[in-house]
Amino acid sequence: MSQTDFSSLPLSADLLKNLESLGYESMTPIQAQALPHVLSGKDLIGQAKTGSGKTAAFGLGLLSRLDGDLYQVQSLVLCPTRELADQVAKQIRKLARTIPNIKVLTLCGGVPMGPQIGSLESGAHIVVGTPGRIEDHLRRGRLKLKGVKTLVLDEADRMLEMGFQDTLEKIVEQIPNNRQTLLFSATYPKEIQSVANRIMDRPELIKVESTHDDLSIQQHFYQIETKEERFDAVRLLLLEHRPISTLIFCNTKREAQELSDRLKQTGFSVAALHGDLDQRDRDQTLIKFSNKSVAVLVATDVASRGLDIDSVDAVINYHIAQENEIHTHRIGRTGRAGAEGRAFSLYNSKEHYKVAQLGLYLDRDIVSERLPAANLLKTTPNQAAMATLKIDGGKKHKLRPGDILGALTGEKGIAGADVGKIDLADNWAYVAVSRTEVKAALKKLSEGKLKGRSFRVRKL
Numbered sequence: 001m002s003q004t005d006f007s008s009l010p011l012s013a014d015l016l017k018n019l020e021s022l023g024y025e026s027m028t029p030i031q032a033q034a035l036p037h038v039l040s041g042k043d044l045i046g047q048a049k050t051g052s053g054k055t056a057a058f059g060l061g062l063l064s065r066l067d068g069d070l071y072q073v074q075s076l077v078l079c080p081t082r083e084l085a086d087q088v089a090k091q092i093r094k095l096a097r098t099i100p101n102i103k104v105l106t107l108c109g110g111v112p113m114g115p116q117i118g119s120l121e122s123g124a125h126i127v128v129g130t131p132g133r134i135e136d137h138l139r140r141g142r143l144k145l146k147g148v149k150t151l152v153l154d155e156a157d158r159m160l161e162m163g164f165q166d167t168l169e170k171i172v173e174q175i176p177n178n179r180q181t182l183l184f185s186a187t188y189p190k191e192i193q194s195v196a197n198r199i200m201d202r203p204e205l206i207k208v209e210s211t212h213d214d215l216s217i218q219q220h221f222y223q224i225e226t227k228e229e230r231f232d233a234v235r236l237l238l239l240e241h242r243p244i245s246t247l248i249f250c251n252t253k254r255e256a257q258e259l260s261d262r263l264k265q266t267g268f269s270v271a272a273l274h275g276d277l278d279q280r281d282r283d284q285t286l287i288k289f290s291n292k293s294v295a296v297l298v299a300t301d302v303a304s305r306g307l308d309i310d311s312v313d314a315v316i317n318y319h320i321a322q323e324n325e326i327h328t329h330r331i332g333r334t335g336r337a338g339a340e341g342r343a344f345s346l347y348n349s350k351e352h353y354k355v356a357q358l359g360l361y362l363d364r365d366i367v368s369e370r371l372p373a374a375n376l377l378k379t380t381p382n383q384a385a386m387a388t389l390k391i392d393g394g395k396k397h398k399l400r401p402g403d404i405l406g407a408l409t410g411e412k413g414i415a416g417a418d419v420g421k422i423d424l425a426d427n428w429a430y431v432a433v434s435r436t437e438v439k440a441a442l443k444k445l446s447e448g449k450l451k452g453r454s455f456r457v458r459k460l
């Protein structure tokens with residue numbers, strides 16, 4: 001019997017037989033690492049993506065604690081979107097098919113309440129749903145969570161990104177403290193850590209390592225001479241690597257604005273961030289960059305200090321930084337939370353001494369690499385994946401992320417996967433939607449109602 005045999009786990013004979021019939025021959029890495037802890041009742045944070053087999057990792061856990069004769073909700077699984085909730089419920093039903101009479105109910109926004117209320121009245125053992133709708137049912141007293149033994153937060157990073165933090169915490173308050181809490185997330189930003197600190201009890205941390213070292217940042221250096229070469233180098237690197245999000249550092253405000261203007265002229269999705277812009281412009285620029293409606297942000301060190309940006313795919317140093325610590329700080333914006341990161345630094349012969357210093361500091365030889373061939377300059381830059389819609393209503397109008405998500409994805413709406421980050425301010429809300437769905441999303445939001453009211457909506 002090997003370490004990855006399901007039969008090495010304390011699972012019932014029924015569950016084991018079912019796994020065999022499903023063709024699950026051995027455990028996936030996340031299952032092999034997580035299941036022993038999950039089955040022993042511990043809290044667990046699993047860093048894993050869809051496709052890793054994480055659903056079975058928590059599904060088997062909650063099924064093994066389930067009492068089929070007890071008609072109350074014993075497991076709650078929270079997911080960011082209806083699509084994921086449907087997928088998770090389907091997999092749990094498959095895993096549970098040898099246990100008699102287990103009811104798995106999905107409760108998601110964007111669909112009518114009526115049938116959900118009916119299903120809740122007839123009882124369910126496992127509820128899988130999106131936070132907004134679950135909270136709605138809780139508030140109306142239709143869903144009771146006092147019997148919940150296992151709470152699962154699936155794609156927790158995505159739920160926080162969509163602004164569900166307050167809603168999640170309200171839901172968790174309704175669940176007994178002696179529960180088991182399992183949190184899965186593709187990335188592990190600080191927001192997840194702080195939520196985990198509040199709602200989990202000494203969680204085990206599990207990460208499935210990929211073959212290369214995720215945490216390392218690949219650094220590349222290029223020596224150029226003229227200002228034109230420097231500008232073309234940026235374009236070539238962007239066109240060759242096509243990162244979804246790139247942060248470019250400049251040493252001065254003027255340089256940042258100039259580079260941003262020129263990149264825009266050559267077709268890039270770009271914005272500048274520096275101290276000469278007013279606060280409102282800076283806020284909107286940041287929102288658009290962090291929700292992926294702007295692909296490239298050109299910033300000064302000062303403006304980027306304390307920026308709340310999770311992780312970018314690439315950092316470009318338009319000029320090599322004045323100090324080694326600043327260099328390290330700049331490139332630390334990429335390759336965070338297990339993501340892969342790249343840093344490109346440009347320097348000329350006058351800046352060569354800084355590169356030599358940096359080489360000593362990093363204890364490595366720095367050599368200038370060759371830039372991609374110039375014919376790449378003829379290709380078309382990537383457009384940003386998303387676009388931002390601004391709604392003239394916010395927290396003061398009691399709008400919650402779930403209301404916006406529900407309005408967008410409800411009847412004949414757009415898919416949950418096409419909704420990105422939702423940022424709520426007092427009087428405004430910003431929601432990112434896939435660029436291809438802008439028209440449909442605008443129509444849904446401006447023709448539909450939010451909290452029974454119409455709000456003005458426009459594309460930023």
Ligand code: AMP
Pocket residue numbers: 023024025026027028031049050051052053054055056091
């Ligand atoms: P997930 O990452 O949970 O969405 O799972 C991805 C897919 O892998 C699903 O279709 C599962 O049915 C399948 N799967 C999960 N665990 C195993 C396993 N141990 N062996 C084979 N297939 C699996």
